[in-house]
Amino acid sequence: xxxxxxxxxxxxxxxxxxxxxxxxxxxxxxxxxxxxxxxxxxxxxxxxxxxxxxxxxxxxxxxxxxxxxxxxxxxxxxxxxxxxxxxxxxxxxxxxxxxxxxxxxxxxxxxxxxxxxxxxxxxxxxxxxxxxxxxxxxxxxxxxxxxxxxxxxxxxxxxxxxxxxxxxxxxxxxxxxxxxxxxxxxxxxxxxxxxxxxxxxxxxxxxxxxxxxxxxxxxxxxxxxxxxxxxxxxxxxxxxxxxxxxxxxxxxxxxxxxxxxxxxxxxxxxxxxxxxxxxxxxxxxxxxxxxxxxxxxxxxxxxxxxxxxxxxxxxxxxxxxxxxxxxxxxxxxxxxxxxxxxxx
Numbered sequence: 001x002x003x004x005x006x007x008x009x010x011x012x013x014x015x016x017x018x019x020x021x022x023x024x025x026x027x028x029x030x031x032x033x034x035x036x037x038x039x040x041x042x043x044x045x046x047x048x049x050x051x052x053x054x055x056x057x058x059x060x061x062x063x064x065x066x067x068x069x070x071x072x073x074x075x076x077x078x079x080x081x082x083x084x085x086x087x088x089x090x091x092x093x094x095x096x097x098x099x100x101x102x103x104x105x106x107x108x109x110x111x112x113x114x115x116x117x118x119x120x121x122x123x124x125x126x127x128x129x130x131x132x133x134x135x136x137x138x139x140x141x142x143x144x145x146x147x148x149x150x151x152x153x154x155x156x157x158x159x160x161x162x163x164x165x166x167x168x169x170x171x172x173x174x175x176x177x178x179x180x181x182x183x184x185x186x187x188x189x190x191x192x193x194x195x196x197x198x199x200x201x202x203x204x205x206x207x208x209x210x211x212x213x214x215x216x217x218x219x220x221x222x223x224x225x226x227x228x229x230x231x232x233x234x235x236x237x238x239x240x241x242x243x244x245x246x247x248x249x250x251x252x253x254x255x256x257x258x259x260x261x262x263x264x265x266x267x268x269x270x271x272x273x274x275x276x277x278x279x280x281x282x283x284x285x286x287x288x289x290x291x292x293x294x295x296x297x298x299x300x301x302x303x304x305x306x307x308x309x310x311x312x313x314x315x316x317x318x319x320x321x322x323x324x325x326x327x328x329x330x331x332x333x334x335x336x337x338x339x340x341x342x343x344x
Contacts, residue, residue: 004030005028005029005030006028006029006030006103007027007028007102008100008102009024009026009027009072009318010024010025010068010069010071011023011024011056011066011067011068013068014056015252018323019053019323019326020319021319024056024319026315026316026319031103032104034082034083034105037108038105039080039081039083039084039085039106040080040081040082040104040106041078041081041096041098041104041106042078042079042102042103042339043101043103043104043338044076044077044078044079044337045077045121045311045337045338046098046099046318046338047074047075047125047126047130048074048318048322048325048334048336049130049334051246052072052322055073056072071099071100071101073100074097074099075095075125075130076095076096076098076104077093077094077095077096077114077121077124078096079091079092079094079342080092080094081103085106085107087108088113093113093121094112094113095111095129097110100318102315119297121343122333123307125335126307126309127159127305128300130282131158131163132159133282133288133292135160135163135167136163136292137285137288137292138245138280139151139219139221140167141243141285141288142241142243142276142278142280143221144219145167145171145219146171147173148174149174149219150174150176150217150218150219151173151217151218151219151220152213152221153176153177153221153223154200154223154224154229155223155224155246155248156177156178156188156197157177157187157192157332158330159332159333159334160246161177161179161221162188162306162308162332163305163307165177165188165192166192166299167299167305168219169193169194169195169304170299170304170305173218174215176194176198176209176213176217177189177194177196178197178209179200180199180201180328181199181201182199184197184199184328185197191306196212197212206231209231216235216237216240217236217237217240218237218239218240218241219240219241220232220240220242221243222242222243222244222246223246224246224247225246225250233269236269236273236275237273238273239273239274239275239276240276241275241278242275242276243278244277244280248326307333308331308332310330310332310333311335311337312336312337313336313337314337317336318336
């Protein structure tokens with residue numbers, strides 16, 4: 001890529017199963033020039049998140065998918081290179097939604113200036129951004145934790161899961177994480193302060209989960225689905241709450257899972273145990289954003305919330321990194337870095 005060239009990754013076609021380089025194609029393009037009331041952004045960081053797999057699908061969802069031929073969407077941290085837009089000057093660092101590309105034009109809509117002196121700018125993509133807010137509203141609005149309850153979190157070492165468990169601890173709950181590797185389990189307990197963590201890939205996973213939850217499960221924060229969810233179901237207490245944030249075990253499914261059909265049994269438990277199952281999308285709760293920013297900044301300052309980021313270099317590695325996200329290869333919040341960070 002020359003100084004006068006940029007790169008982007010487009011959705012070439014809707015993937016069937018795990019996305020590949022044929023589905024997500026890298027293209028070179030001339031460096032764009034900003035028109036009147038536009039600015040040119042140089043993307044430094046791109047957030048990779050599980051929801052992006054749904055945007056690649058033609059199936060109807062809670063928001064519009066990406067059309068083949070268009071640049072893949074995503075939140076970014078960028079530097080203003082040129083500006084013909086009032087309120088933005090070269091050198092400003094901004095949160096934008098420029099997607100999977102090294103450079104982008106912007107009219108300023110939805111762009112927020114960041115102050116690098118307040119926090120590392122990458123936190124705007126993680127603990128102080130959408131993943132942290134998802135954890136905050138999912139647990140507090142739909143989990144409704146009470147001191148002394150047991151909160152179980154799947155994908156506990158990920159961008160959302162790591163924050164859910166730490167908020168649960170702040171609320172006085174027992175936090176139990178589920179992850180897919182022993183080092184992830186250690187991270188969950190040693191770095192994030194969960195009371196226990198269980199590796200779902202171990203053959204005695206169900207027994208270990210039961211031992212970690214001697215009083216049953218009052219809140220299950222669902223990020224995964226599949227066998228993890230099936231292991232949780234028998235441990236749910238009466239009036240347990242299940243905020244449904246994601247189901248990453250199924251994002252690449254091309255057919256319905258093989259039987260038996262467990263839905264009637266689960267619906268029976270919903271009735272007899274009076275379970276509350278609630279799907280949610282973080283943008284349904286934007287009225288809570290001021291509370292989140294206040295509380296999360298305070299908890300980080302006080303050392304009550306910690307975070308880990310997994311930063312991968314280079315746009316050419318984006319597709320592989322995204323595939324790794326869908327299979328649990330990342331360790332913490334996955335972020336791509338496309339350019340030098342002038343704030344460091």
